[in-house]
Amino acid sequence: MNLKGVLDLLYPISCAVCGAPSPAHLCAACRASIHVRAAETCCRRCGKVVMEAVSAGVAAPLCGPCRDQPPKFDLARSAAEFKGPVRELVHLFKYHKGTWLCDELADLLEGCFLAHCRGEAPDVVCPVPLNRAKARERGYNQAGLLAEALAARIGVPAVPGILVRCRNTPTQTHLGAAGRRANVAGAFLSPPHLRPWAYGRCVLLVDDVMTTGATLSECAGALKANGAERVVAITVARD
Numbered sequence: 001m002n003l004k005g006v007l008d009l010l011y012p013i014s015c016a017v018c019g020a021p022s023p024a025h026l027c028a029a030c031r032a033s034i035h036v037r038a039a040e041t042c043c044r045r046c047g048k049v050v051m052e053a054v055s056a057g058v059a060a061p062l063c064g065p066c067r068d069q070p071p072k073f074d075l076a077r078s079a080a081e082f083k084g085p086v087r088e089l090v091h092l093f094k095y096h097k098g099t100w101l102c103d104e105l106a107d108l109l110e111g112c113f114l115a116h117c118r119g120e121a122p123d124v125v126c127p128v129p130l131n132r133a134k135a136r137e138r139g140y141n142q143a144g145l146l147a148e149a150l151a152a153r154i155g156v157p158a159v160p161g162i163l164v165r166c167r168n169t170p171t172q173t174h175l176g177a178a179g180r181r182a183n184v185a186g187a188f189l190s191p192p193h194l195r196p197w198a199y200g201r202c203v204l205l206v207d208d209v210m211t212t213g214a215t216l217s218e219c220a221g222a223l224k225a226n227g228a229e230r231v232v233a234i235t236v237a238r239d
């Protein structure tokens with residue numbers, strides 16, 4: 001028995017979601033119950049579900065918001081719906097210092113990237129920045145950890161500094177789409193001294209959860225204002 005075997009025996013791991021003994025922090029049964037929507041049912045720009053089921057030969061249209069007020073990112077994709085085990089994992093990761101779950105979440109991101117964004121060939125990866133007070137209180141930026149883990153897996157440099165928050169924004173959990181857009185307007189900046197990392201580049205922007213996409217769109221706008229050519233957003237979950 002190798003060292004890992006001995007450690008596993010001494011300190012057995014259990015599934016973070018259901019508590020069952022498991023060789024990983026997410027057991028096979030919980031992993032199998034993760035809700036993933038077929039890409040063919042989702043808006044081709046933002047990934048929002050627009051059709052109930054896949055119908056042969058019919059491409060999913062753009063969703064209403066993408067038609068009426070196109071987001072500043074070029075593409076957004078999420079690994080899973082924000083429910084069941086994924087909701088639980090993200091919650092532990094974000095609010096209960098569950099940074100040990102980073103690998104499980106990065107697995108989901110990597111799978112989503114390979115399935116939906118591979119053709120994008122991003123030049124650089126960056127996370128949605130957390131506001132300073134929250135970062136201090138939490139001790140880490142959950143999106144930053146995910147961005148680093150994903151960047152290492154896909155062999156693309158992570159450069160978190162190319163996007164910063166230039167003002168704090170009140171929590172937007174209870175705001176609708178228009179309220180969220182107003183809330184984050186002008187909240188992000190891509191620093192001019194890091195323009196070589198942005199100019200003409202395809203940036204892969206990482207966050208944990210996408211709701212209306214207002215934050216991702218505003219981040220994409222800031223990166224593009226600093227010369228980024230394309231911004232692809234990827235999140236673990238879509239609410």
Ligand SMILES: [Zn+2]
Pocket residue numbers: 015016017018019020026027028029030031
């Ligand atoms: Zn489980």
Ligand SMILES: [Zn+2]
Pocket residue numbers: 043044045046047048062063064065066067
């Ligand atoms: Zn859309």
